[in-house]
Amino acid sequence: MGAIRNVVEGVKLWARSSVKAIRKEGLSGLSESARLLYTHLLRFYGLIHNYGEPIYDAEWDVLIVLDACRADLIEEVVAEYNFINFDATNSLGSCSPEWMEKNFTSSYLDEMQQTAYITGNPYSETHLDPTEFELVDEVWRYAWDEELETIPPDPLTDRAIAVARDAQPDRLIVHYMQPHHPFVPSPLGEGMHPDTGERLEFSDLEDVWTRLQRGELSREEVWEGYRDNLEYVLESVETLINNIDGKVVITADHGNALGEYHMYGHPIYAPVWPLKRVPWCEYEATDSGSYTPDPTAWKHHATTDDEALSTEDKLAALGYI
Template sequence: MVKEINQLEKLTKQEWDYLLVLDACRYDYFKKLYKDFFKEGKLEKVNSPASETSEWAKKAFSGCFNDIVYLSANPRINSKVEVKGFKANKHFHKVIDIWNHGWNQKLGTVHPKTVNESLKRAILAWNNSKKFIAHYIQPHEPYIEVEKTGDKSVGVASLLPRKFRMSIGRTIRDYLSPNIYNLVSNTFGLDYSSSLRLKDAKEKGTDFLKTCYVKNLKIALAELTKLLNESSEKIVITADHGEYLGECNKYGHPPGEESPHVREVPWFESFN
């Protein structure tokens, strides 16, 4: 019987210089694709302690890590506020909010290229005196190479030009909390992002959804390849959790899930 590897044990040892976290990256999909992008390295399957980001962060980084700079494209890990009991500033030397300054309004997310650029600047700023964690959004939705089709606006909003509604969406996003913004934008068709979301992709069927997920993962891996090719440091690629893609008629990564689909993630050590 193969022994299950706990991701927490790997994280605690900190046997890496740069830890690259792919949000919602499943082990099985990473295994199918990684050899197309990385020439050398060792891949292991590890078990994440959680099925969503906030829960993962609390369990993975419960201590104080003054030797780590955390660059986050995911607003659930940020320097500004506590999210579900995790206040990142208390746990790391520095938290850099890429989700704040690097957000691409058209895509509705942070492109992995932007994370790479921020990481390179941080490495120069600290002159390699710290370890770095870079948290990428992909393969998590939205699916940035799959544009939305159709117009789901309703009521009065449906009478307004889509370009005008998108402009309103850009404005209110800066003033509303994410939950309220999502409610308003979904109700009145104010979403300005051109990228497809999970709720729309799953309506087209699981095969289509999986294709979208793979495209997002390939975009991230292509950018990570560039980073690995430019560095001689020890780099590890992993994920915070996985993702349901229609298995058992489930989607996304609800908190408290135990299924391998949301708990089994890659641990890839690059041999540079």
């Protein structure tokens, strides 16, 4: 019922947005209105015809989740990394909340209670129950980088290695925020204010998917930034894999659409392959002991209580709200 309610609210939002667009842009606003209606109808279809593989139906000791990583994106860089044995699967979700809701259910409570979850995704606040897991470490709460407007990968790697060595959980999930936008090495979300000339941060501009849709960015520019962000996180993933034991799987919660099916980004309940087709790369890892996490390394990212961003601020910086 909650999913249907979300779609109904989405249709109401579409109606309000359509009226606003037509009032502002005249008949040219009809094109965007039609695209949004199409997206909502597709999402409604996705409620009825859902597909994907639950993560707990597979065998793994360590599940590395690269947020918003398409299968064909990681396939492009396979030759650069000896720990990526490329394969793919279908995700249960087309965005993070849906992925969490559908994987972490009462059917898998026994497995969840033996799982440590290290996460950089702020949706854990509303879509995970920490009491159902052996451990939930919401690294995004204390290692958020306000300058980057995201959480960098290294604090997650440090916590994952420490938890794996000290707590030795049966299963470990490490949920990195990259390659999800903002693209750290190639910040397409930065720019100059057209009137004042002042530098704009990621959250001051419309998200990269809106700019791609409007033609302000080319598909090639966005894809390159997307790939650079994947390579950025894989540097830290390599440190993790070299300092952990067990069967490791690299996957994603969902992908991104770059105009396929007239869609951009990753709307919820959208059953299209750019959003649902994700990596499933298996690797047998051995802890080399070559790296020792520094528990204070992330502290330079932290803020005081008065300065701390809210969860909503962080989700907005990531383009979710």
